[in-house]
Amino acid sequence: MAPRKLDLNLFRVFDAVMRHRSLTAASRELHLTPSAVSHALSRLRSALADPLFVATEAGMEPTVRALELAPHVSAGLARIETALRTSEFVPARTPRTFRIAASDYASVTILPQLAARIAETAPEVDLRIFPFNRVDTIRQLDDSRIDVVAGWFGELPSHLRRRLLLEDRETIVARAGHPLASGAVTRERLVEFPHVVVELTGSAGQTEDGFIDEEGASRRVWIERLLLELRGGAGDLLAGRAAIVVPHYGCVLPIVTATDLIATLPWSYVRAEIERGRVVALDLPYPPLIGRLEAVWHRRSDRDAGVAWLVDRMADALAPTAR
Structure with a gap:
C-alpha cells in the first residue's frame, strides 16, 4: 500500500x-x-x-x-x-503530553513537586518520563522524540538550550550505626570500607573529571573520587574498592542500609533519608564536588510556550531544594 x-x-x-x-x-x-x-x-x-x-x-x-x-x-x-500545535498554551485548559528524559535521581528530585504543581494548575497536561542513561538522549531531542532532558552536562551542541535548575553537592552516606558514623572521618578510614557505585549505562568512556561524551555533549556522572584520586604512585596502598556497581540510583540506599558499604550520592537525593535517620552523611575529608542539574531542550522549542512553561515549572519544583 x-x-x-x-x-x-x-x-x-x-x-x-x-x-x-x-x-x-x-x-x-x-x-x-x-x-x-x-x-x-x-x-x-x-x-x-x-x-x-x-x-x-x-x-x-x-x-x-x-x-x-x-x-x-x-x-x-x-x-x-x-x-x-498552536502557539497559544493555556495550562489550565490545554491538553498536552510532555516527554521528559531523566535519570532516577532527577526523577526523584523533580517529579513529586512537579506533579503536584501540574495537578493543581494544568489538569489536562500529562508527562511521559524516559530513561536518561541511554547514549542517544541528544539524538532523541534532535528527532523530537523528547521535549526536555533533565541532567548534568558540560559542553552541549550549539542548537541546544539549557537552564540551571539546581546546584547539588556530593555526599558520602553510610547506614545508621556504621563504624564511620563516630570519630573523625579521614581518607584512610573511608577506604577501609568497600563502596557501592553508580555507573550509568554507557559510561565506559568516562573521563577523569567525571564527564562522558554522548552525541556531541559531555554529560556529568557521579564519580567515586575515593576510588580514583587515592590511587597513588608505586607502594601507595591507599585504594578504595567498588564492591557493587549498579546502573541506577534506586537500589543504592537499600544496599547501604543493609550493609557496611558506603556510597557517594547527590545531597538532594539522600537528604530525606538522612532526616529520617536511616542513613548518615559522613564528613568529607575534601571539598565536595558541585553538580549542576539542568533542563536542556532544542532551539526549535524557543517559541513553544508549552516547553517554556514546563521548564519554569521544573525550576519552581526545585526552588525549595535549591534554597
Missing part, C-alpha cells in the same frame, strides 16, 4: 503498542477499546506485510521490521504534533 493511503491513526496505535508492549495498556492511553486497537494493528500488519508484534508471555514482542520503524514513527508523530 502506498504510504499516502495509510491512515495515520494506525501509526498512533503502533507507537502506543511499541511503548507499552501491551494492547490493553495502549487502549487505555488512546481511549480505545482493546478490540479497536487490535483491529487497527491488523490493518497496519496487512498494509506493511509484516506481523509487527508477536504475542508472548512477556507481552507484545516487536518484530525486526517493527523495531526498524519505531524511531521513525515516533519522531514523525512528534513532528506532526509540533506542526499542528
Whole structure:
C-alpha cells in the first residue's frame, strides 16, 4: 500500500503498542477499546506485510521490521504534533503530553513537586518520563522524540538550550550505626570500607573529571573520587574498592542500609533519608564536588510556550531544594 493511503491513526496505535508492549495498556492511553486497537494493528500488519508484534508471555514482542520503524514513527508523530500545535498554551485548559528524559535521581528530585504543581494548575497536561542513561538522549531531542532532558552536562551542541535548575553537592552516606558514623572521618578510614557505585549505562568512556561524551555533549556522572584520586604512585596502598556497581540510583540506599558499604550520592537525593535517620552523611575529608542539574531542550522549542512553561515549572519544583 502506498504510504499516502495509510491512515495515520494506525501509526498512533503502533507507537502506543511499541511503548507499552501491551494492547490493553495502549487502549487505555488512546481511549480505545482493546478490540479497536487490535483491529487497527491488523490493518497496519496487512498494509506493511509484516506481523509487527508477536504475542508472548512477556507481552507484545516487536518484530525486526517493527523495531526498524519505531524511531521513525515516533519522531514523525512528534513532528506532526509540533506542526499542528498552536502557539497559544493555556495550562489550565490545554491538553498536552510532555516527554521528559531523566535519570532516577532527577526523577526523584523533580517529579513529586512537579506533579503536584501540574495537578493543581494544568489538569489536562500529562508527562511521559524516559530513561536518561541511554547514549542517544541528544539524538532523541534532535528527532523530537523528547521535549526536555533533565541532567548534568558540560559542553552541549550549539542548537541546544539549557537552564540551571539546581546546584547539588556530593555526599558520602553510610547506614545508621556504621563504624564511620563516630570519630573523625579521614581518607584512610573511608577506604577501609568497600563502596557501592553508580555507573550509568554507557559510561565506559568516562573521563577523569567525571564527564562522558554522548552525541556531541559531555554529560556529568557521579564519580567515586575515593576510588580514583587515592590511587597513588608505586607502594601507595591507599585504594578504595567498588564492591557493587549498579546502573541506577534506586537500589543504592537499600544496599547501604543493609550493609557496611558506603556510597557517594547527590545531597538532594539522600537528604530525606538522612532526616529520617536511616542513613548518615559522613564528613568529607575534601571539598565536595558541585553538580549542576539542568533542563536542556532544542532551539526549535524557543517559541513553544508549552516547553517554556514546563521548564519554569521544573525550576519552581526545585526552588525549595535549591534554597
